[in-house]
Amino acid sequence: MxxxxxxxxxxxxxxxxxxxxxxxxxxxxxxxxxxxxxxxxxxxxxxxxxxxxxxxxxxxxxxxxxxxxxxxxxxxxxxxxxxxxxxxxxxxxxxxxxxxxxxxxxxxxxxxxxxxxxxxxxxxxxxPMAAVTALVALRGVEAGQRVLVNGASGGVGTFAVQLARAFGARVDAVCSAANVELARSLGAEHVVDYRSADFTRSGRRYDFVLDIAGSKSLLSCRRVVDRGGKFVAVGGPAGRWLQPAGHAFGALATGPFVRRRAVLADAVGCQDKKAALGELAALTERGALTxxxxxxxxxxxxxxxxxxxxxxxxxxxxxxxx
Structure with a gap:
């Protein structure tokens, strides 16, 4: 072969x-x-x-x-x-x-x-990799919650926006201006162009922040995570020595944001990948995920x-x- x-x-x-x-x-x-x-x-x-x-x-x-x-x-x-x-x-x-x-x-x-x-x-x-990562990252999202996806136009991000909507959440997205319409078509209610606006200074607050892009520091992201909310890091900008591992593990090293939980999403370490893929297939077949x-x-x-x-x-x- x-x-x-x-x-x-x-x-x-x-x-x-x-x-x-x-x-x-x-x-x-x-x-x-x-x-x-x-x-x-x-x-x-x-x-x-x-x-x-x-x-x-x-x-x-x-x-x-x-x-x-x-x-x-x-x-x-x-x-x-x-x-x-x-x-x-x-x-x-x-x-x-x-x-x-x-x-x-x-x-x-x-x-x-x-x-x-x-x-x-x-x-x-x-x-498989992108959608399972998004699914693992969004565990615990509930209907009516406010979710922010930073890095909404990539592989994980496009699945994350759709999954959060499927779980009944209200979704905001951060991406480039060229991808604003794409994010909206996937279900984002409000879209931030990261080149012209800083989502950490928007005044909006969220129950759940999924950071895929890693474009802002954890301390900056603290401003938009509600008390009792959750911050999930997936990856971050690539680097030769430490990144994106440094950004992801930094979410844990800094400890909780007062009453805000910071965790990592790890699709590779998912213990039941078959069940996750079955869940994603069901969502896809009912039209909630494309x-x-x-x-x-x-x-x-x-x-x-x-x-x-x-x-x-x-x-x-x-x-x-x-």
């Missing part, structure tokens, strides 16, 4: 397309023909081995070089071999540790979920797709079809 393989850290052109042996499923796994995948910051952080601090952490990237292997955490495809709960021909999607940048992948059944029936493989591939896709690339152009997503200007998701 054809796969995009990593041997060293670097830019997308350091990855190589190779013919590698077809994977053979072990007990508890099924073989899936990959029909689509997508690009996430998670993937290119592993590609570059940045931030460097992650190389020192247990389960991190590897100090001098990565373990040789195949990147890609988002998968949408079709089952090839029968398992306990899946049959050949079943359309599935999954959030993987890695391995989706290939024509075939063996997946543990507890990670697989039936694909939303109203989506194409390309649309379904846009969901993936926003900026660009779609063929598999042979996967390195170009990574470069485009890494530049940080994508509206929603960048998907790759096989």
């Amino acid at each position: 054809k796969a995009l393989v990593q041997y060293v850290y670097g830019a997308s052109d350091s990855l190589t397309f190779e013919d590698v042996p077809d994977p053979v499923p072990a007990e508890g796994e099924v073989l899936v023909r990959v029909r689509a995948t997508s690009v996430n910051p998670y993937d290119w952080h592993f590609m570059r081995g940045e931030p460097y601090v992650a190389r020192l952490m247990q389960g991190g990237f590897g100090l001098r070089r990565p373990p040789a292997g195949i990147l890609g955490c988002d998968l949408a495809g079709r089952v090839e071999t029968a398992g306990a709960n899946f049959r050949p021909g079943d359309d599935v999607y999954a959030l993987l540790p890695r391995g989706a940048y290939a024509e075939y992948v063996c997946v543990r059944e507890e990670l697989l979920a039936p694909m939303p029936v109203n989506l194409t493989h390309a649309q379904a591939a846009a969901m 993936p926003v896709i900026d660009r779609s690339y063929p598999f042979d152009d996967l390195r170009t797709a990574i470069t485009y997503q890494e530049a940080g200007h994508a509206k929603g998701k960048v998907v790759v079809t096989l």
Whole structure:
């Protein structure tokens, strides 16, 4: 099979397309023909081995070089071999540790979920990492609450605005002027152009603030979180040494905002990814959630797709079809 393989850290052109042996499923796994995948910051952080601090952490990237292997955490495809709960021909999607940048992948059944029936493989591939991150981040949001999403036009942000609305919250969004109409179309009631206005000085206050962009300090964000409210950090601006890990972990290091809770959202550490994907599929099938896709690339152009997503200007998701 054809796969995009990593041997060293670097830019997308350091990855190589190779013919590698077809994977053979072990007990508890099924073989899936990959029909689509997508690009996430998670993937290119592993590609570059940045931030460097992650190389020192247990389960991190590897100090001098990565373990040789195949990147890609988002998968949408079709089952090839029968398992306990899946049959050949079943359309599935999954959030993987890695391995989706290939024509075939063996997946543990507890990670697989039936694909939303109203989506194409390309649309379904846009969901796992970004949508699960948004879902985990928004746990505890209740109907009638006021929610702010900072970084509303990216992969996680476009899902977060829709999910908050689906939970009955009133949503404000922060993004660039070019994406104001997109944020409104997803359900945001009020949209702030971050280039012309500072949302931390708007006078508005929120029960729940989801910070994806990491564009403001935690102390600044304190001004807009209501007493008893919650601040959730997802990521932040990329950096070679510490960021975005520094921004995210700073949410914990600073302690609570008096009576305001500060926590991290971690889709990778989600204990039941299959249940999360099932919940997202149900929301999608009832029309409450729709993936926003900026660009779609063929598999042979996967390195170009990574470069485009890494530049940080994508509206929603960048998907790759096989």
